[in-house]
Amino acid sequence: MSRRAKKAAPAPGAARPTVTVCRGCCCGTPAKVPRLEHEAQLTGLRSQLEGVAMVRRAGCLGACERANVIVIQPSAEGRRAGGRPVWLGQVNDPGAAADITAWVKDGGPGLAEVPGILDLYRFSPSRRVRHELED
Numbered sequence: 059m060s061r062r063a064k065k066a067a068p069a070p071g072a073a074r075p076t077v078t079v080c081r082g083c084c085c086g087t088p089a090k091v092p093r094l095e096h097e098a099q100l101t102g103l104r105s106q107l108e109g110v111a112m113v114r115r116a117g118c119l120g121a122c123e124r125a126n127v128i129v130i131q132p133s134a135e136g137r138r139a140g141g142r143p144v145w146l147g148q149v150n151d152p153g154a155a156a157d158i159t160a161w162v163k164d165g166g167p168g169l170a171e172v173p174g175i176l177d178l179y180r181f182s183p184s185r186r187v188r189h190e191l192e193d
Contacts, residue, residue, distance in 0.1 A: 073133055075111040075166035077103060077158070080127040082118025090125045094150050099126070102152075106159045111166070121183050124148055128158060132167035141168020146179040154179060 079100050084090040086100075104113045121127050124147025132141030144167050149155065157175050164170035172180070 073135065075133045075136060075162050076131040077107060077111050077113045077162060078116045078119070078129040078131065079103065079113065080117075080119040080121075080125070080129075081115045082122075084118070084122040084125040085127050087125075090122075091150050094126065096126070099149075099152075099155055102155060103128075103159065107162055111162050119183075120186070121145070121147060121181070124181060126150055130158065130162060130166055133165075133169070136166055136168030139168035141166065143167065144172060144176075145181055145183050146176060147181050149179055 080086065081096070081100070086096040088094075088096070100113070100115060107113050119127050119129065126147075126149045128146045128149050129143050130146070131143045132139075146154075146158065149158070154176075157173055161170055161173050161176065
């Protein structure tokens with residue numbers, strides 16, 4: 059048996075990016091975005107990113123004018139490499155979800171450059187909104 063101390067295992071999901079999908083008062087509702095299968099979008103992201111990223115449903119992220127909102131937070135490695143959360147709004151078509159999935163599979167913020175197509179969806183939320191998600 060080795061005398062070296064064992065490293066603590068990373069917390070579940072700590073080494074992976076986190077994809078937060080807003081499903082609050084506006085995002086995820088057919089009244090606001092009628093042509094999108096909201097649950098199918100969330101289910102698709104979860105199945106496509108299983109083992110790659112943690113995908114979580116959130117209440118209102120406070121950017122209702124940009125429904126549907128998805129935030130990609132970097133993995134621990136991505137954050138060390140300078141990655142910061144990327145906010146995407148008006149993610150209302152399957153192609154956008156596929157582009158997000160491909161980018162996250164490549165490493166996401168800090169480890170892979172954001173595909174140019176996602177610049178169409180990218181926005182900077184208010185400081186108050188950002189801090190509420192990060193707390």
